[in-house]
Amino acid sequence: MKIKKIMVIGAGQMGSGIAQVCAQSGFNVLLHDSNKAALEKGMNRIEGLLQRAVDKTRITKTEKENTLAHLNPSYDLRDAKDCDLVIEAVIENMDVKTAVFQTLDEVTPEQTILATNTSSLPITEIAAVTNRPDRVIGMHFMNPVPVMQLVEVIRGLQTSDGTYEVIKKMSEDLGKTSVEVNDFPGFAANRILMPMINEAIYAVYEGVASVEDVDKVMKLGMNHPMGPLTLADFIGLDTCLYIMEVLHEGLGDSKYRPCPLLKKYVSAGWLGKKSGRGFYQYEDA
CATH class of the missing domain: 1.10.1040.10 (N-(1-d-carboxylethyl)-l-norvaline Dehydrogenase; domain 2)
Known part of the structure; x- marks a missing residue:
């Protein structure tokens, strides 16, 4: 499976950072937040960080424009209907996260991989509310995402080898180094x-x-x-x-x-x- 289009859910500091690095790596990205003000703030944060990188000659103006061209806002979770991967980065609350995953399970194709950026909650429990636990996985990015190189890739009890390999490769495509972690409280980090x-x-x-x-x-x-x-x-x-x-x-x-x-x-x-x-x-x- 090749990842081409990604939705990132949650336009806070972590979500916007994940969306930025995905867009910079050439993926087509939807940044979703049900709160319009939060989504606008997240999009502005990304543009501001990219402009700062241009000012410091870390990237070119063309690279900034290409990144923004790969990034679009979304207010509706149903926009994930044609995404290959969805990365959830909402508040660290099990009830909130499982509600998001239940909806995603309904609106995305069965082959779509559903990932969570949780820093501590059990992947197996999140996966259990879906009909595709083999395609649910943890992607714990470090803050600030554009700077930090590590991604913890966390396997739930039923996460398939194929899902793990796709996410490991995708993490490398982002320029990150991944570590494989099993589903224990707090993971490794x-x-x-x-x-x-x-x-x-x-x-x-x-x-x-x-x-x-x-x-x-x-x-x-x-x-x-x-x-x-x-x-x-x-x-x-x-x-x-x-x-x-x-x-x-x-x-x-x-x-x-x-x-x-x-x-x-x-x-x-x-x-x-x-x-x-x-x-x-x-x-x-």
Whole structure:
């Protein structure tokens, strides 16, 4: 099977990033969002990022125009009727995602591959609401998508070898490096990353070191490009908490218990950069 036309569902930061790299790689792309304002913002974000790349001579003006020519907005999920692949990138909520997949199962041809960009939810459970679990797969892109090279390709219990091979090849066509991951809570990336972030929060909570010094330890001592608490703010503390809860519930091990300070910040609405306050304060949120 050859992928030619793709729909990306969700015009937020992740969805628009996925749509951008797909269009830049020559795929015909529909960026879908039921919220007109969100879709317009997502399309504008892509154009702005492409223009910035032109200004920095990373791409040519012609490459920008070619990318935009491969990209169109969509307000109706039924537009996926002639797509070879649909990549869902909506909110990290099982009820929302399964509702999307049920609709996609009805409106797309049976050979269409349905992928989810979930960072932690079980692929097998999402696939179970469709009549094509062999054609459901995880494609977990890293943020920001145009910059980060990794894609976790996650196989559900019934994902076929053929589906995996198509998505592995497609990831390579995007200029990404894929890793094959089985369907466990948090997959590989977040099973490793989130407990580290959670432990960094515990270090602050227990008075081991300040926020700034915990970040300095990991940047200067471990050569990380960004401290774990800064990274948590950029990911979103609500997202970090949600993934820790998935790990804790799914694996049943107390070592994945979310730090009480993380819960308190989320309850206070301190969600990180997007809310203007997390472990740091942000004036441009």
